[in-house]
Amino acid sequence: MRKSLGRVFLTLFIFLHVGLFASAYKWSAYANKKTAYLHEAIHLKYVCSFSDASELYTIEFNHAREYEKFTLKNLRSSEQIVDGKRVNSYEFVAFAKEALEIEFAFEAIMKKTTKESIEDTVIGRDNVQKEDFTKEAIKQKVLRVNIKETNTPLVGDFAVEAKKNEPKVKAYEPYHMEVSIKGVGNFEALKPIEFNIEGVRVFAEEAAQNYKLSEDGLHGEWRQKFAFVAEKDFRVPKIEIEYFSLREQKLQKFVINALDVGVEAGFKKEELLDEEPKSGFEFDYSYFYYMLVFIAGFLAAKIKIKKRVFKKNSNEEFIQKVQEAESLDELMILLVLKDAKKYEKIVMDIEAKKITSLSGVKKKVLYM
Structure with a gap:
């Protein structure tokens, strides 16, 4: 009898003293720009602010994937208690695939542990056929961004560097070169560089990418190494890669000038x-x-x-x-x-x- 009364008092304590079921919440959403270029990073942030610590709520909100008109990547998410109130935030970076107005319309699923589930757990009931959670789909504010054309898939601000050996080798001795592109932008749009030089065997390593996602895009570096082997003098042709500069808001080109390599006798x-x-x-x-x-x-x-x-x-x-x-x-x-x-x-x-x-x-x- 005492054991049963203890469980009842514990249940009443949870419901009345903690006030778990009185929580309220409010969602807000914003985009860091209303106009963007094709393939430019768009920062989206969604925040759920509760009226208290709200221990009974869990949130399902992960929409990062490929969509027909844009790509959405996870940037970060967090949960904090500020002045006794819970705050959840979810941040994404979107990259538009088409030049038109894009709508970001998402839902968050709010899962709340039921009163009955708490009661069953505390009292120790068995074989109870009831839901553990109640679910509610909350439509988020629709964010609209107008997308402008760039006429090239590579967008951002970059600097290019070519590391080269002295342009003189012996026959069949490899001549090494490395191309490095650093900056911020959609590095994933960079394609491997290919050389087709008559009489020259070209060894090319796979391009290496090292970047980190941030609010304004991918920050990092793209590199590719080459070795050229020949019997006679040859020319490494000029490299040109077109991209859209967000700083200048116009088309520009990386240019690495052609290089003549002298080949001595074997x-x-x-x-x-x-x-x-x-x-x-x-x-x-x-x-x-x-x-x-x-x-x-x-x-x-x-x-x-x-x-x-x-x-x-x-x-x-x-x-x-x-x-x-x-x-x-x-x-x-x-x-x-x-x-x-x-x-x-x-x-x-x-x-x-x-x-x-x-x-x-x-x-x-x-x-x-």
């Missing part, structure tokens, strides 16, 4: 190999070396090298790639792209099947 045998004891059969290693990079190119087309996040320190990035290489063929290609002359002996030993231990050769490379 390596001599004594430059390629450490001195080895002579035998009855001698292989022409200089010819083999000339063919090596082309063989590596063939293998590169068949080996899937995992995409990795770019690290600012190029040496650390190379070490990570060596450690993660899953085969001798993949490791051989990495060494050719990094420094063909430095790793030539290891590369040729791999190709000649003199090296068969992946872990062993990794240690050798990392301690060089």
Whole structure:
């Protein structure tokens, strides 16, 4: 009897003393602009303010996804108690796909624990066929933004940089170049750069993107590395990428000027190999070396090298790639792209099947 009375008093205490079921709430919504350009970031914020701590309410409000006319991404959400009152906020960044007026019309689902559910839990009733929550769909204020045309999918404010070696190499020695684009905008619209140069084998790494979403778009960097291998002089063509500058509100272009690369006569045998004891059969290693990079190119087309996040320190990035290489063929290609002359002996030993231990050769490379 005392146990039952205790449960009843506890239930009354919850309902009367805490006042859980007297909560009220109010939603508000705003967009940071009424006019925006195609693919420009639009910051949306929705706030639910309660009259008290409102422990019994939970909110379902996540609309981040692809829509027909725009893309919506989660920026952040929070829940705070301010002066004893609960405040929930939800922030998104939208990117328009079409040049027209866009409406952002969403609903929030307010889930409230029922009085009966609290009572059943406190008193300890079993086999109760009742809802745990009541649900109410709350339509949010419709936010409208007029979208203007840009005539290009890449929108933002960027700076481009090309890191290049001295434009002089020996025949079949890789010439390295790296293109870096930094700034704020929709980096996802950037496409990999492709080169088609007659008589030149082009090795291109997958583009590496490192960015963070903020109220005004994606802040970060896009990079792509290249290695060019040729027998004769060649020209790396000019790179032009069109984008719409939000700062200038007009179309602009990244431009990296064309570059002429001089190619000297090929390596001599004594430059390629450490001195080895002579035998009855001698292989022409200089010819083999000339063919090596082309063989590596063939293998590169068949080996899937995992995409990795770019690290600012190029040496650390190379070490990570060596450690993660899953085969001798993949490791051989990495060494050719990094420094063909430095790793030539290891590369040729791999190709000649003199090296068969992946872990062993990794240690050798990392301690060089």
